[in-house]
Amino acid sequence: MSIYDSLVSASRFAASRWRAARAGDGEEAQLWRHVDEYRAFLGETGQVYLFEDYLKGVAPRQRPLVSTALETRQDAVASKRAMELLLKAFDETPEPEQKQAASTLIHLLNFIADTGQLDDFEDFVNNRLENAPLAIAHFTTRDEAQAWLKGLAKPPSPARILIGDEYYLAWSSREDNARDMYRDYIIEPYIGELVAGGIPSTAPSFETRGEAEAWLKEHPASPFGFVSIAGEYFFAVHHKRLKRHTLHPVASALTKWEEMKRAAEREEARDAVAKDEGDGE
Structure with a gap:
């Protein structure tokens, strides 16, 4: 099984446990949602293969161990509770496939702790919006x-x-x-949604990009904001980890986003036609 297949299986396991927990203990349901964030963090930060390498160094055991780096963190309350939940699920499930999924999630939490990323993970989860x-x-x-x-x-x-x-x-x-x-056209939907609500009349105005960047350095967008440069509106995006802003021209970004949506609609229509033709044969 590839590392991607293992992570998909682990995510499905967490999702099934979350659905079951929703009918009972609200705290347990919240923890299962938290558990799946570890997989999301791994994917967003591009560390899937690093995790695969980490797994190769984990000695086979009947029951996974907990990372010392996690155990010694007094402030990692949510992660410790998530680990307790995973170990409990590992012990209780009899199916080998589900045990493997629980084990993958346990090792994933250990990986994040052992590589010193617990604080980065908490920032990722708590400050996503x-x-x-x-x-x-x-x-x-x-x-x-x-x-x-x-x-x-x-x-x-x-x-x-x-x-x-x-x-x-x-x-x-x-x-x-x-x-x-x-x-990757990930920022364009944000621009479209916020423009639909109206660009604030108080958006700061600058003559040059340099002036705008100097102002944004002292007044970071949180995380988005509009500015005007030489009469043209730009969407300012604050990249906290990289300590910088990007500036996206609103008019051309909206045009491109509309083109992308129309292309997606055409693709969906072609797929529907192909499916109908295939069903009719």
Whole structure:
């Protein structure tokens, strides 16, 4: 089973336990939702293959151990309770497949603790609404980004990066030793939704981008905001981890987003026609 299949199986296991818990203990249901955030964090930060390597170093045991790095953290209350829940589920389930799924989640929590990422994880979960979609690196040009991706011994699998003001998804595949990146239109829906509500008349106005960037450095968007530069509206996005803002021209972003939606609708229509033709044969 591939690492991606293992994570999908683990996610389904957590989801099934969450659905069962909703009918009873509300606290347990909340913990199961918390458990699935570990998988989300792993994927968003591009660490799937790093986790796979970590698993190779875990000695086989009848019952998984708990990371010392987690046990010694006095402030990691939620993660400790999640670990207790996972160990309980591991002990109680008789099915080997479900035991394996629970074991994967236990090791995932240990991985995050052992690599010193518990604080980053808590920030990811607790401040998701206050943070922009996560990007792990920024580059001025695509050539710089390509050189970075090609030079990594352990490339992301996958993760978002920024090239200039645009999101890209950098990915790699161990199976065929491939790696590349493509434009990711993740910020455009935010722009469309907020523009629909109206651009504030109080949006600050600047003559140059440099002036806007200097102002944003002292007044970070939280995480989004509108500014006007030389009479054109831009959508400012604060990337907390990278300590920078990107500026997205509103008019062209909305045009591109409408084009993407129309393309998706055409694709759905083609799929529906192909399905109908296939059913009719």
